[in-house]
Amino acid sequence: MSREELEGDDSATVAVFPTRESGLPFLKENEAWGFVRVGSEFEYVAMYVTGDVREVKYLARVDEILEPDEADLLRDPLDYRDGAKIADGKKVIAFEPDSLSELEEPIPYESKYPQGLRYTTLGAIRDAETTDDVF
Numbered sequence: 001m002s003r004e005e006l007e008g009d010d011s012a013t014v015a016v017f018p019t020r021e022s023g024l025p026f027l028k029e030n031e032a033w034g035f036v037r038v039g040s041e042f043e044y045v046a047m048y049v050t051g052d053v054r055e056v057k058y059l060a061r062v063d064e065i066l067e068p069d070e071a072d073l074l075r076d077p078l079d080y081r082d083g084a085k086i087a088d089g090k091k092v093i094a095f096e097p098d099s100l101s102e103l104e105e106p107i108p109y110e111s112k113y114p115q116g117l118r119y120t121t122l123g124a125i126r127d128a129e130t131t132d133d134v135f
Contacts, residue, residue: 001101010123013042018114029074034092055106060095
């Protein structure tokens with residue numbers, strides 16, 4: 001999906017999570033992101049892929065935030081790579097069906113990147129030339 005085609009208010013809150021490439025199978029097979037702590041309300045999730053990729057590469061609209069045992073995951077939570085690290089208070093963020101998109105123009109790293117959960121706006125995602133414009 002093109003970032004210009006993203007629907008929603010420029011001021012909509014986007015939670016940006018970092019992930020290694022090894023986290024992408026969970027993201028894609030479940031249309032969800034999991035085992036994270038969240039503290040604020042947000043309408044979208046964006047994924048910054050670390051390692052050699054170093055881009056904000058995926059975006060999805062949030063449907064609901066659930067306890068791991070309430071989420072409709074393809075596999076049991078403990079079967080995932082970080083499943084053993086599930087702690088009290090960690091959640092699964094389920095996306096609206098078919099809303100997970102790989103961005104046609106990923107946002108490349110410049111000098112700022114999320115080392116943990118960071119918040120931004122949909123307008124910043126839409127207009128960013130680099131990660132410095134997002135954070």
